[in-house]
Amino acid sequence: MRTIDDFTVPKEYEAPIEKLLKKIVRSLVDKEIMPYRRTFDEEWRHNPRIESFYQKLFVDIGAQRFLWPAEYGGWNVGGSNWIGTAAYVVMEEIARADTGLAVAFGCGIGWSNFMIAFLPMRRNERLLEEISNLYTKSDKPVIACMAMTEPQGGSDIENTEIEHGRTIQTTAELDGNEWVINGHKLWPTNSAEADLYGVICTTKRGSTDDRDLAVIMVPADKPGVKRGEPYHKAGMAADLNTDIWFDNVRVPDYYRACGPGEDMVFFKSTLDNIGVLGSISYCVGAMKNVYEILKEYVSKKTYHGRPLKENDAIAGVLSDITAKIEASHLMARQFARMIDRPDQYGSYFSSEIRAKSRATKLFVCERCNEVCSEAMDILGIHGYDRDHDIEKQWRDVKMIQLWMGGKQICEMETARWFYECETL
Ligand SMILES: Cc1cc2nc3c(=O)[nH]c(=O)nc-3n(C[C@H](O)[C@H](O)[C@H](O)COP(=O)(O)OP(=O)(O)OC[C@H]3O[C@@H](n4cnc5c(N)ncnc54)[C@H](O)[C@@H]3O)c2cc1C
Structure with missing residues (x-):
């Protein structure tokens, strides 16, 4: 019998x-998420099933120890040349059940671990040790959040090649050996429940000098951190987004992730x-789930006495x-694989990788939205009702296309490199 595992993995x-990773995550997701995912929309403000899933995945299975180096109590997967693929496989498996949960997972442990610990730039050992202890020694899930978007918009901040951080309003000012943070962020993944914020700040408002962009770690319990109520969204209910205000929040100077210039590279x-x-x-996790739902439906549902899939017109759409x-x-x-092997494909930080990554996102997001809509x-009505979960994936995946500067920034980054644009 054909399954989602028949899509080709070179x-x-x-x-x-x-195979082991897939097996572990899929069996957890099939047991803990699949039967209950519809409740995420109804009980969106607080769903104890999500907490229980985090506890099992992050702590019991040990996902929050996954990437850290062995000397800090981690499993050192981040140091292997399969890091991109391993992270991809885990996130795709979670997304098959719920993309909101997958982004909460990806941002929750992925970005802070991956970036601070393993990128080949100046390692901030003191911060690394402190944050790794937070993850590897805790018996509770540790949730992180990358706070970038501001009330005036997110795309301009993400448009680093043109704006170079010019529009960032959240400030970081050095006072003795402490950073003082002031500003307002909105929409970040996990913002309503994070333990740790990575805050994108400027050390000089209006500057276009990359050295003025600062990525500063702010524990959520610091005085002056305030967050709002979670937003009620069209989809991705498992990811709780809200406003966060930083009012004269003080953190030690070594909480700046990498330093002037390097923080921009990190960002x-x-x-x-x-x-x-x-x-x-x-996107791919959601599409594979759509395939599963669709395959079952067109095999069972009959039209003029034959399974729907045996109808020419339907088979055409299925193959598309x-x-x-x-x-x-x-x-x-x-x-x-390009993330796994910078030695073969070129540095993570190159404009070539940026263009190719954005081209990939552009293509995959577009196809994903089409696949959900065609399914x-x-x-028909069974796709639009809440019983088959097509409508869930359809609502949830649109956001993946909108974030990170939307389609437009992806298009610009792609064209800029492939066509050697000079003013774009
Ligand atoms: C579920 C979810 C999770 C999120 N997670 C995070 C997170 O973890 N961290 C975080 O900081 N934010 C997060 N966001 C916010 C998200 O990153 C922003 O929505 C995104 O950056 C786009 O910004 P914006 O919506 O403010 O649109 P705007 O910046 O206001 O852009 C509006 C429109 O203008 C277009 N546009 C922008 N610039 C240009 C240009 N130069 N040329 C042509 N067109 C342009 C855009 O593509 C878009 O269509 C999340 C949002 C959601 C819903």
């Missing part, structure tokens, strides 16, 4: 631990590497959907 892209990598890797894994999933999956796996065409 043999040379298959991680040695991939860009957050978007172009882990941000894109996450986005495409969520399948081709989109197969192509998106291959592209996504290729990008994961709904086939299921």
